[in-house]
Amino acid sequence: MDFMKPETVLNLNNIRTSLVRMEDTIVFNLIERSQFFLLPSVYVKDKYPIEGYSGSFMEWILLQTEKVHSQVRRYEAPDEIAFFPDQLLKPLLPSLKYPPVLALYSSEVNYNQEILDFYVKHIVPEVSCGQGDQEENSGSVSVCDVECLQALSRRIHFGKFVAEAKYRADPELYDRLIAARDVEGIEGSITNSTVEAMILERIKTKCETFGTDPSLKYSQKQQLKVKPELIVGLYRDYVIPLTKKVEVDYLLRRLPDNN
Numbered sequence: 001m002d003f004m005k006p007e008t009v010l011n012l013n014n015i016r017t018s019l020v021r022m023e024d025t026i027v028f029n030l031i032e033r034s035q036f037f038l039l040p041s042v043y044v045k046d047k048y049p050i051e052g053y054s055g056s057f058m059e060w061i062l063l064q065t066e067k068v069h070s071q072v073r074r075y076e077a078p079d080e081i082a083f084f085p086d087q088l089l090k091p092l093l094p095s096l097k098y099p100p101v102l103a104l105y106s107s108e109v110n111y112n113q114e115i116l117d118f119y120v121k122h123i124v125p126e127v128s129c130g131q132g133d134q135e136e137n138s139g140s141v142s143v144c145d146v147e148c149l150q151a152l153s154r155r156i157h158f159g160k161f162v163a164e165a166k167y168r169a170d171p172e173l174y175d176r177l178i179a180a181r182d183v184e185g186i187e188g189s190i191t192n193s194t195v196e197a198m199i200l201e202r203i204k205t206k207c208e209t210f211g212t213d214p215s216l217k218y219s220q221k222q223q224l225k226v227k228p229e230l231i232v233g234l235y236r237d238y239v240i241p242l243t244k245k246v247e248v249d250y251l252l253r254r255l256p257d258n259n
């Protein structure tokens, strides 16, 4: 997606194509995480004492990753939103002048804390290969978790582009729904059940495809690396509902004069 071209960025078909591509990243990252045990220690606050820091080891790695990535201006991009926006560093690279596509308040629509919570509480226990706290994997698991979280965050917050594209397609409708604070009306208007069903079916196929070793003969029964119904369930119960929450939140503030 070329974020320098507003007409490209706000084309709903282009946005949906980007969301399809993000499925690959999310499925592959969750397959990676499925190699490891639960490792609850990396999620326990102050389990690993770090001077001047209070929090879990995994969140420390996430914070340090965001600091490094902010220095290559990752969080200047409109499709990237940090888990620790107040602790980012000044970019070392010159700023890119992204054309304004989203509303000025867009960066305030940040669901990363909710994403972090459901990832640790619901996704890790389901995706990890079993109970276990092998300390030697603490670093690998934390790095893997950061990849998963960043991919989920980008996908869910892409809902802002979906919302902006839908608003521009029918500003009168949304101005009326927003003025009436009709949350249900907005939810109903942004929901496309056909697209959602296609996404869940495609996720199932991708898990079955990416989760097998193509070099093995079909006759050899293969243990899938990750249960397709598990990732489908995560998309159905968390990823899509959170994306829609982002859309609704973004739209509830999207009045004609605040773009």
Ligand SMILES: C=C(O[C@@H]1C=C(C(=O)O)C=C[C@H]1O)C(=O)O
Pocket (backbone or CB within 6 Å): 016, 159, 162, 190, 191, 192, 193, 195, 196, 199, 239, 240, 241, 243, 244
């Ligand atoms: C993203 C869109 O908006 C909604 C959210 C979807 C999702 O999170 O996958 C899919 C369809 C819609 O219900 C869209 O219309 O493509």
